Amino acid sequence: MANAPTVPTDSLGHPITVAASDDVLVVEAHDGSRWELVCGLEVHAELHTVTKMFSGAPNQFGDEPNTNVDPVTLGLPGTLPVVNERAVELAATFGLAIGATVQRSVFSRKNYFYPDMPKNFQISQYDQPIVVDGALELPSGHVVGIERAHLEEDTGKSTHVGGAGRIKGAEYSLVDYNRAGVPLLEIVSRPHVRSAEQARQYVAELRSILVACGVSDGKMEEGSMRVDANISVRPEGSDELRTRCEIKNVNSLRSLVRAIEFEAKRQADLHASGEKVVQETRHWDEADGRTHTMRSKEEADDYRYFPEPDLVPVELPSSRLDELRAALPLLPSQRRHRLAAVVGEPITSEPVVVAVERGQDDQALAAIAAGGDPARVLLHVVQNLAVDGGAELPAERLAEVVRMEVGGELTATQAKQVLAELVADPSRSAAEVAAAKGFEAMDTGALEAIVDQVIAANPDEWASFCTGDDKARKKLSGFFTGQIMKASKGQADGKLVAQLLAQKSSS
Numbered sequence: 001m002a003n004a005p006t007v008p009t010d011s012l013g014h015p016i017t018v019a020a021s022d023d024v025l026v027v028e029a030h031d032g033s034r035w036e037l038v039c040g041l042e043v044h045a046e047l048h049t050v051t052k053m054f055s056g057a058p059n060q061f062g063d064e065p066n067t068n069v070d071p072v073t074l075g076l077p078g079t080l081p082v083v084n085e086r087a088v089e090l091a092a093t094f095g096l097a098i099g100a101t102v103q104r105s106v107f108s109r110k111n112y113f114y115p116d117m118p119k120n121f122q123i124s125q126y127d128q129p130i131v132v133d134g135a136l137e138l139p140s141g142h143v144v145g146i147e148r149a150h151l152e153e154d155t156g157k158s159t160h161v162g163g164a165g166r167i168k169g170a171e172y173s174l175v176d177y178n179r180a181g182v183p184l185l186e187i188v189s190r191p192h193v194r195s196a197e198q199a200r201q202y203v204a205e206l207r208s209i210l211v212a213c214g215v216s217d218g219k220m221e222e223g224s225m226r227v228d229a230n231i232s233v234r235p236e237g238s239d240e241l242r243t244r245c246e247i248k249n250v251n252s253l254r255s256l257v258r259a260i261e262f263e264a265k266r267q268a269d270l271h272a273s274g275e276k277v278v279q280e281t282r283h284w285d286e287a288d289g290r291t292h293t294m295r296s297k298e299e300a301d302d303y304r305y306f307p308e309p310d311l312v313p314v315e316l317p318s319s320r321l322d323e324l325r326a327a328l329p330l331l332p333s334q335r336r337h338r339l340a341a342v343v344g345e346p347i348t349s350e351p352v353v354v355a356v357e358r359g360q361d362d363q364a365l366a367a368i369a370a371g372g373d374p375a376r377v378l379l380h381v382v383q384n385l386a387v388d389g390g391a392e393l394p395a396e397r398l399a400e401v402v403r404m405e406v407g408g409e410l411t412a413t414q415a416k417q418v419l420a421e422l423v424a425d426p427s428r429s430a431a432e433v434a435a436a437k438g439f440e441a442m443d444t445g446a447l448e449a450i451v452d453q454v455i456a457a458n459p460d461e462w463a464s465f466c467t468g469d470d471k472a473r474k475k476l477s478g479f480f481t482g483q484i485m486k487a488s489k490g491q492a493d494g495k496l497v498a499q500l501l502a503q504k505s506s507s
Contacts, residue, residue: 023142025195026236027265029272035233037264038241039193043206045216046154046224047090047183053153054081054123055181061222065176073181075119080310083107087183089324090215091130091151092316094185096325097209098146100134104315105151107308115175116156124152124186126305130314136189136209137333138201139353145190156180157223166283179223185215191230191241196257203227203253208332208357220251227256231263233271242267243277247284247291259284263291335361343374351382359391366395372402384416389423397422400430413490414439439491447484447492451500454483466505477501 025037049059055072072079095102106128109121129150136144156177163169187206193199207218207225218225232244247263250256262284267277282291316324330338339361340347355361360381367377377398385393401422405415414434421433434440455462458480465476480501484492 023194025197025261025264027233027261027268029265029268031272033268033272034236035264035268035271036236037194037196037260038191038232038234038244039199039260040191040230040244041189041193041199041202042228042230042246043187043189043203044154044226044228045185045187045206045210045218047087047185048214048216049084049086049090049183051084052181053084053087053151053183055079057181059182060178061219061224063178065174065178068178069180073118073177075117081123081308083311083314084183087151088130088314088316089320090183090213091149091185092321093213093324093328094149094187094210094215095131095134096321097213097328097331098131098134098136100131100146100149102131102316102321104128104313105130106313107151107311108305109308110152111304112302114155114158115173116158117180118156118177122153122155123308123311124305125150128313136202136205138198138205139336139348139357140198140201141348142192142198142201144192144198144202147188147190149185149187152184152186154179154182154184196260199229199260200253200257203256204357205332212329212331220253223251226251229256229260229263231260231267232277233264233267242271243279245277245279245291246281248281248294250284255284255286258286258289259291262289266291332356339365339378342368343378345378351378354382358386360385363391363393363395363398367398367402370396370399372399373406376402376405380415380419384419385423387420387423392426393419393423394426397426397430404430404434408493410434410439411491411493413485413494417490444496447488447496448500450484450487450492451480451497451504454480454487455504458483465501473505 026034027037028034046059047053051057052059052068052073055070057070057073058068060068072081092102105125107123108126110124110126111121113120129148131149132147134146134149136146138144156175157179158167159174159176160167160170161174162171167173189202193202207220210216210225211218216224220226227250229247229250230244231247232242234240234242245263245267247259250259263282270277278296280296281294283294284291335356336347336352339345339355340349340352342365343352345352355364355378363385364377364381367381368374380398380402381390385391385398398419401410401415401418404410404418405412410418414437417437418430418433418439421437422428422430461476461479465473465480468476477498481494481497484497485494
């Protein structure tokens with residue numbers, strides 16, 4: 001049996017309570033004071049290239065440790081880096097997709113002394129990144145600015161053996177250099193993320209864009225996309241910026257939401273107690289549901305950046321940028337706008353968002369173009385085609401079912417059953433499936449007789465339905481509809497049932 005999810009707790013072990021919305025996450029400190037979240041996200045996406053950023057070693061996940069290496073990866077004396085042209089183009093493609101400026105960029109050496117980079121520095125970009133000033137529209141409609149995206153090489157992977165799996169208390173550590181040198185795009189948002197839900201939407205939207213454009217495979221479970229969250233809190237309603245902490249290498253959307261909520265509450269309690277929040281890097285522990293100190297936060301000066309002397313500046317010609325821009329696919333935000341315009345829903349409506357997230361918006365649009373009622377098509381896509389094979393159902397088959405339903409030849413329940421049969425065997429028509437199952441429209445007179453029988457069998461409920469308030473009537477309407485559907489063996493038209501109940505209660 002799976003373990004129950006751990007509830008985030010404060011420093012005293014008490015469950016965290018938050019007032020969250022799509023707009024702002026507000027946490028209540030132990031003294032009753034209220035604090036709101038300010039968050040910026042750094043997303044690290046490994047690029048979908050054949051070889052590494054500065055060498056010809058393979059860029060491939062899952063191979064035996066330390067097999068995808070070469071002299072450049074291992075930092076051997078006399079080796080020189082060569083820029084991967086495809087990686088540069090993928091970074092530019094991402095920049096164009098978010099409406100950013102793709103500019104002349106310069107590589108720098110970021111110096112630090114950890115064993116995951118054998119040459120003791122990482123080639124990255126500092127003050128002249130390849131992408132600046134972009135933006136992302138979330139499904140909620142909230143817009144998050146993207147300050148920059150810069151190219152760099154990924155580090156090796158360290159495995160700490162013994163203890164709790166962290167470097168502190170480990171018996172020894174192992175390093176796999178297969179990941180060292182893999183092309184990495186670090187995407188830095190502005191502090192426009194104001195709730196854990198916005199953070200989740202932002203990372204999900206970013207992943208959708210990266211995958212759609214072929215920039216990255218976005219597989220968080222394989223580490224090809226990792227998230228750092230920079231979190232601070234401030235008194236509710238203020239505009240100040242306070243000391244932040246960075247939560248490193250969060251590798252799932254669920255963990256991201258939980259980590260943000262915990263850290264916001266932790267900092268709020270510190271402020272409320274008159275203590276200082278120390279700027280530091282912290283680790284999210286999914287098992288115990290809290291963040292832990294990793295190290296003091298490094299600043300740019302600590303890394304002693306200087307221009308990489310072995311690499312010249314990189315600048316893509318405008319003609320190549322035009323080609324990359326022309327090759328961009330339709331992006332998630334554009335697809336939401338397109339579908340919403342056709343079905344007459346807001347771009348933030350749940351059915352529109354869900355259809356696009358599942359990649360079934362083309363299916364819905366094609367079915368509408370084939371004569372299906374927009375509202376019914378979208379409802380079936382979201383509710384009844386969220387099954388294996390549902391996305392592959394030909395749009396014409398979906399349109400057939402909807403036309404029969406709207407025309408009164410099928411009830412909503414029957415339409416659902418016909419769709420299930422068509423998903424299993426789309427070679428048949430909707431009419432053939434309906435005939436084989438004995439579905440036909442119920443005569444209004446026959447339906448009215450069933451309604452009268454159900455009313456007569458439930459006099460107390462009917463009296464309450466006729467005299468009750470809206471809440472009671474809604475509840476009892478569901479009761480009567482269910483009984484009528486049962487008596488008619490699912491052949492009753494739900495809309496007509498509702499009309500008959502309303503007519504009879506008013507008379």
